Amino acid sequence: MKQIFIKTDTQREWLQKLNEVGAEFSSRSAHIDEQSKFPMENIDTLVDLGYTSLTLPKAYGGKGIGIYDMVLFQETIASFDSATGLSIGWHMGVTGELYEKKLWDDSKLSFFAEEALKGALINRAVSEAQTGSPTRGGRPGTLAVKKDGNWEISGRKTFTTMSPALTYFLTSAWIEEKKAIGFFLLHKDLEGLAIEETWDVISMRGTESHDLVLDRVTVDESMLVEINDGPRGNNINGWILHIPACYLGIAQAARDYALRFALEYSPNSIQGTISELPNVQRLLGEIDLELVRSRHFIYSVAEAYDDEQRRPYIANELGAVKHTITNCAISIVDKAMRIVGAKSLQRQNPLQRHYRDVRAGLHNPPMDDVTIQKLAQTAIQKGTN
Template identity: 35%
Template sequence: MSIQSAPPSVAPSRQSRQELLVELAAEFAETAAEHDRSGIFPVANLDRLRQAGLVGLTVPVAYGGAEAGLSDVVEVLGTIARGDPSTALVLAMTYLIHAHYGRSGEWPEEAYAPVARSTVEEGAMVNGLRVEPDLGTPARGGIPATTGRWTGDGWELTGHKIYSTGAPVLRWMLVWGATDPASDPVGDAASQEQPESSQEQPKSREPRVGTFLVPADAPGIEIIRTWDHFGMRATESHDVVFNRVRLDAGAGIALTPVSTLKDPAAAGSNIASWNGLAISAIYLGVAEAARDWLISFLHERVPSNLGKPLASLPRFQAAVGEIDVTLTTIRMLVETTAREVDAGKAVLASSGSAVKSVVTNAAINVVGQAVALIGNPGLTRANPLERHYRNVLCGRVHTPQDDAIHAAAGRALLAR
């Protein structure tokens, strides 16, 4: 079935989408090894996703998107990840941004509307840039060194971000930063309003922390190509440096005084669940691709001393069966939890994180089993299983990480 260049704002029906996804995954798989070796993001994949009406999946209907739920998101990401997980991860970042900010009301209309419409109409990618060289991940607390200085009619942003997923293909960067207290004019310490002039209101005594909406083509932005990773190589998660980037007055969004910041672990359950399940779906997709390749290999491999495929041997049948039972179980876990979130059931933030921990570790284990089962061919770069193994190991490094998940769960239980 060929993919028509339908209006990008029109998402396909569920049945036709499933067919599209399978075809797209197969197409993306054809170039995945090439992009893994080069470390260059497969830009053509994004255009195919836009043509298929999939980029604006979580953008609100008011802006031309599909306003899809989490069940649809995990289906799309999991299937695309079977073909190329780097594409799926960059797409996931855009999905999560719109799923949260498009429905939370945290952004002023004049700030969010251009981002939403450009995603739907042009396939514009957006991601949050939060991790810094000195601080590390903000999920464990801390104040960003990236600073926005008020200039009287706007902001001047200076800072350095690392692990910026999809940096070269982003249209919008949501940069986590702090205001410069010496120049930041606010009337009330708890005020979220942007001032019209630095001369009109008194200076704040503490920085405010929030998001700066930055067009990726703004002067003063430099992408430093530092990403040379073991796995997920084509995500191009490079460093991004902001050197006195000029932004308009409305670019500072949800700026909150440091003294009133919430504990990072107390993030809303809804967005935490979306994040945990989106990441789970991607690495589940990688493990399923590894299983599929293993099955093909066992059918095709006919040792001369055996005279029949390895797939005919009970040992391999049992091993593949064990792998598939695990994958079926964790897929049910992801899909069931996603349906609960969509149904508005009370899903704790810790639940989404727990699913992420269980699924990513199970995915790593089953791909490791596949490698061990066939020996050297599993680690041969000419075979996709080697790439799947490197990619699936990256599931452990996404926030929240296992130690934080386990510690939070233990604290909650022991506090009863």
């Protein structure tokens, strides 16, 4: 189903590389989920392949892949293992955004490029228990205070995806003297920085999205890499499409399992397999319809974002893609479970894992209510023009 979206030799080359390790990734998924264990072996494989440096621009030693490429690759990885897909997606997305928007000065970008080429991994640490999702505008409770020419940072971050593997935490903190939110690049080995193992959820268990605890972590001025002191115009970020790409990959995995089951399962109450039953064919057809619709939507928006002439016209499409695909993925897994029946609820059955994992998409930004509200507000502001 995905073949028509492959456009370049680079895409074919990387899809082949990813498919070669796909069975290995898939074989670990049940254990990763059952033990709530981070897929370190999978991440190490991706680092060794050079995958994690693909979103670095060519000028910085990377391959300079775009959003479209990333979506294609991330969907594939997530179809093998959801925790691996979501985890590495954050690194790919954060890195892509940093260099596309030049969020840091060139010396800092050059420094991090060298680190990434050596295998360093990064994610933003922004969520906090008291503020909720940072996309809703809450001020961080984490504070950065200037002391003796350095910054001293204290606070706690939640939902720090990929915490066991991260080399750098791009951490938000409130700077009172600047009346602004600053982002500090914190290395994992800094004194006062610790990971508290709090991740105890039923979805995406292997991401180990634990709490990041900062107890008077001290860094020099150079590690204050971003300042957010107010609205920044059209601040769309196409790299967040790694999120719906992940859930699209999970939906594809659920579909493939249900199809194999339908082709093989033959109860003695019927002739042939259940794939010949009208109700099963209806569910399979509805699943593929949702996959086709979702896939064309995400790849068309990714392609538009990669086109610098079309990008300025993108408004709510990114949120709409995430909303659509997340909800379609939930529906697809539900239909797959209806095909398989009660067996889908067995702990050793991958569908129950897919069922739990796709629910996590509802809580990744942007939230459904925000997306719908923005669509409505845009319609009202523009009227019938």
